[in-house]
Amino acid sequence: METLEQIKNRAQLAARGARIEIVVNPGPSQQSSLLIDNEYAVAVAKFLRDDPALRLDFCSNATGVDWLDRKIKKTVKVKTVVDGVEKEIDQTTEEAVSGYLEAVYHLYSMTLKHGPLIIRMRTANRTDGARLPSLTPIWRSAELQEREIFDLYGIHFEGHPDLRRILMWDEFVDHPMRKDYREPDDYEWEPTPHDDVLEKAKQHYTPRPQLDGAENIVAGGDSLNG
Amino acid sequence: MSEGIDEGLRRELQRQGVWVTSMQELYNWGRKNSIWPLQFGLACCAIEMIATAASRYDIARFGGEIFRPSPRQADLMIVAGTVTKKMAPQIVRLYNQMPDPKYVISMGACAISGGPFKQGYNVLKGIDRYIPVDVYIPGCPPRPEALLHAFMELQRKIDSQKLSGADKAEFLKPEQPSEFPVPAFGEHDLQPPANPDVYHPPKLERV
Numbered sequence: 001m002e003t004l005e006q007i008k009n010r011a012q013l014a015a016r017g018a019r020i021e022i023v024v025n026p027g028p029s030q031q032s033s034l035l036i037d038n039e040y041a042v043a044v045a046k047f048l049r050d051d052p053a054l055r056l057d058f059c060s061n062a063t064g065v066d067w068l069d070r071k072i073k074k075t076v077k078v079k080t081v082v083d084g085v086e087k088e089i090d091q092t093t094e095e096a097v098s099g100y101l102e103a104v105y106h107l108y109s110m111t112l113k114h115g116p117l118i119i120r121m122r123t124a125n126r127t128d129g130a131r132l133p134s135l136t137p138i139w140r141s142a143e144l145q146e147r148e149i150f151d152l153y154g155i156h157f158e159g160h161p162d163l164r165r166i167l168m169w170d171e172f173v174d175h176p177m178r179k180d181y182r183e184p185d186d187y188e189w190e191p192t193p194h195d196d197v198l199e200k201a202k203q204h205y206t207p208r209p210q211l212d213g214a215e216n217i218v219a220g221g222d223s224l225n226g
Numbered sequence: 227m228s229e230g231i232d233e234g235l236r237r238e239l240q241r242q243g244v245w246v247t248s249m250q251e252l253y254n255w256g257r258k259n260s261i262w263p264l265q266f267g268l269a270c271c272a273i274e275m276i277a278t279a280a281s282r283y284d285i286a287r288f289g290g291e292i293f294r295p296s297p298r299q300a301d302l303m304i305v306a307g308t309v310t311k312k313m314a315p316q317i318v319r320l321y322n323q324m325p326d327p328k329y330v331i332s333m334g335a336c337a338i339s340g341g342p343f344k345q346g347y348n349v350l351k352g353i354d355r356y357i358p359v360d361v362y363i364p365g366c367p368p369r370p371e372a373l374l375h376a377f378m379e380l381q382r383k384i385d386s387q388k389l390s391g392a393d394k395a396e397f398l399k400p401e402q403p404s405e406f407p408v409p410a411f412g413e414h415d416l417q418p419p420a421n422p423d424v425y426h427p428p429k430l431e432r433v
Contacts, residue, residue, distance in 0.1 A: 168348070169312050169411040176347045183347045184415035189427035197345060205432065 001114040002053065004032055010051070015043035023120060033104070033118035038133055041121055042159070045138040048107060048117065056107040056117055059139035062146060064153035065102040066126070066178045072097060099126045101155050105135060105142065123155060126178075134160035152177035250389045257301075257327070258289075258384040261377070264300035264320065265293035269307025271334040271367040283370040288377055297323040302380070304373075305359075308336035308343060309350040311416050315408045321357045322405040327397040329384075331376050332359040335366045342366070355420035357406055 002010075008020045011034075018040035023033045036044050048056045071094050078091045101123045108115030123130045134157035136143045146157045147166040154175035157163055165172065174181055187193075190201040236246050267275055278285050285291050294300040297320045309317060321330070332353055335341030343349035353359065360383060361376040368376075387395035396402045406424060409416040 167312075171411040171413060173413045181347070184419065186351060186415070186419050189351075189430075191428075191430075205430070208432065 001109075001112075001117070004034065004117075007048075007054065007117065008034060011044050011047050014047040014051070015040045018044050020044065031116070031118055033120050035120045035122065038121055038123075038131075041133045041135065042138065045119070045135050048119070049138055054117075055109045055111045056115065057139075058108045058110045058115075059105055059135070059142045059145075060108055060116070061104075061106040062135075062142045062149065063104050064149040064155060064177065065104060066153060067097075067099050067102060068126075068179050069099045070097050071095065100124065101126055101130050101153055103132055103146075103149055103155060105139075107139075130154055131156045131158055133158050134163075136160050151175070154178065253389060254385050254387060258381040260292075261288075261290045261302045261329070261380065261384075262292045262294050262300050263290055263302040263304050264297055264324065265295050266320070267306045268309060268313065269334075269336065271306035271337070274367045274370055275304055275306045275333065275373060278370040278373045283374060285374065285377065288374070288381065290377055297321075298325065300324050301327065302329045302331065303357075304331045304333055305337040305353045306333045307367075308341065309353050310348050311350050312348070312411075314350045314353070314356060314416060315411070317353060318356045318406060318408045322408070326404045327384075327387075327395065328404070329360045329380055330357055331361045331363065331373075331380065333363045333373060333376070334368055335364060338362050338364065350416070355425045356409060358424055 001007075004022050008022060012018055012020055019037040021035040023035050025032045048054055074093050074095065076091050076093065077088050079086055080089055081087075082089075103121050105119050106115075107117045107119065121132045123132055130153075132155055134142070134146055136146055136157070137159060143161065144166060146160055147162070147164060149155050150157060150160075150163055151165040151167050152175055164170070168176070176183070185200065185203065187197065187200040188204040190197055193201040231246060231248070239246050267273070277283060279291060279293065290302070297303075301324070303317075303321055303324065305317065321328070330353070332338050336343060336349065337353050340346070340349045340351035344351055350356075361379050363372050363376045365372055389395070389398065397404065403423075406421060409418060409421075411417070
């Protein structure tokens with residue numbers, strides 16, 4: 001398969017106006033991916049599927065990622081003149097990135113036996129703008145997986161033929177795989193709690209003001225020998 | 227009633243070829259040796275349940291091999307596996323459709339308490355939150371021997387149930403419920419999260 005750079009350039013030629021970025025993966029897997037602009041995503045996906053050199057006809061996996069609001073710290077060495085002497089000083093800048101949701105697709109070619117090519121799409125934000133174009137018209141195998149992303153992350157796929165919840169029940173309102181999901185509190189019976197579970201179980205403990213002191217009923221750091 | 231017969235006289239009669247028994251003994255003997263389980267499995271515990279029914283462990287030796295595909299014909303519900311919150315109403319509904327007397331074996335860590343998925347958002351933390359359980363089997367999954375043991379425990383329980391008197395079996399008391407409310411799908415969890423008439427979590431004693 002061509003390099004990511006070549007694929008990106010050819011895709012941009014095929015779908016005029018599309019903005020494609022390469023998201024570098026610095027980890028040991030080195031699996032860098034293409035970040036595709038939502039407006040031209042379907043056109044780019046069509047190119048990836050139909051191009052004779054690529055023929056990425058199989059979408060093996062589609063999944064979601066939740067990115068909360070975060071700050072990226074960058075340290076840059078800056079040369080400054082201090083008391084007439086030139087010195088190198090580390091300058092740290094913080095860049096605030098607002099949160100978004102991401103859909104990641106892993107593409108393979110069954111005809112040419114190559115892959116994977118990883119493409120990503122990002123939503124505008126995590127609330128009202130959590131919308132992406134559906135790639136189900138291009139790869140049929142994405143249908144159920146996009147429904148799963150919709151169910152667990154809350155990304156609305158526009159153009160999806162049947163966008164409903166798939167794992168949770170229809171009456172459910174939350175998106176459990178989001179990082180700020182709060183699960184229902186049913187920790188009333190925890191025989192061996194520890195760490196987070198201990199904190200949740202403590203909310204259900206009967207108060208012992210004579211032992212813990214009235215102010216430490218819930219947050220008491222006592223051991224549990226029940 | 228067997229309590230009314232002198233045990234020595236009974237043995238003496240038996241030696242002479244006269245078998246004296248009671249309605250209760252006969253009834254319970256028949257019940258305990260023909261327990262028909264409801265045929266369904268939820269997760270990997272079901273594979274162990276299938277192994278128990280197959281030739282090597284052979285639950286037929288205890289009269290439990292007739293797995294019924296309909297709750298109307300079943301005496302025993304083996305909750306074999308993870309009960310997800312989406313599945314829980316269906317389990318309760320199936321239980322309600324079974325005729326009395328009916329028994330429940332909660333098989334494996336998940337059916338008892340949620341098991342390894344206890345802290346998850348999607349798994350019910352034990353089927354005993356909605357229906358009464360007779361025998362619990364720990365294990366992940368329990369071996370077929372453990373299921374056979376639970377089956378024998380259940381037979382022992384059935385054998386000891388009385389048909390009359392104040393301490394007669396629960397299913398013979400008209401005031402005891404044999405159906406339980408089916409939980410509804412709520413916005414964040416099942417509604418209610420547990421049936422307080424059935425579910426009595428043990429009180430933790432902190433020292």
